Amino acid sequence: MTASEQRIEEALRTMASGVRTSPDAFLQVQSRWRRRERRRRLVVAALATAVIVAADGIALWALSDAPPEQHIIFNDPTAR
């Protein structure tokens, strides 16, 4: 390592040594990632519910819109 590189390394080490962290940093970060995880799961659950409700709604609309003589689900192949 050259003298310049050594001086840069030393300056960086000195700058870094002045940095301190708060004592409850872990608890803060842990509560942050737990909160984000809860929110993510809530969003996924809400989206899944929305998809199911939409699918149910479309199915009900399709069934209720058909004439009573037309069998959408059970088609009797023998019927003429």
Added chain:
Amino acid sequence: MTDEGPDTVETLAARDADREAALADLFQRHHLDLVRLATLLGAESDAEDVVGDAFCELHRGWKRLRSPDAALPYLRAVIVNLVRMRVRHLQVVRKHVEWVREDDVASAESQALVRDDQRALVAALRGLAARQREALVLRYWLGLKEAEIAEAMGISAGAVKAHTARGMAKLGKVLEAQGDG
């Protein structure tokens, strides 16, 4: 990571507990160094926030890690990215608004430890382009190899060489001036 079993409530809870334990251990061992890294890269008073965000990202992406050993390089890469975004954001804001820079206060605190002969060097380091500063900090403070720096910065090893050389050339001028003075 790939310990895939059927997703029962028990296995999901066990996986969550494993992830929490691994993250707590990582935090314990590396948090201070990562906050220092963020500070040296230019995050200043936001360094702890940036590192907190990086841990949240790791928590979210834990399943996608190749192995537990990949966690630290991942954290470094996220921190480098977040600090770069923050610096860019501040540059834009400062173009439009004039205010008392909080960072200067934080810088003043860390500068109190810096010796007189190091001040010019530190100032020059702060004045470097973000990529040059990142390459120098990752190399000379963390002592990373070129490939590791490239991974952290998301660029090629050749580009790392170029950024390091340019940064060193700029700092070399400051060091020369000090040698003359």
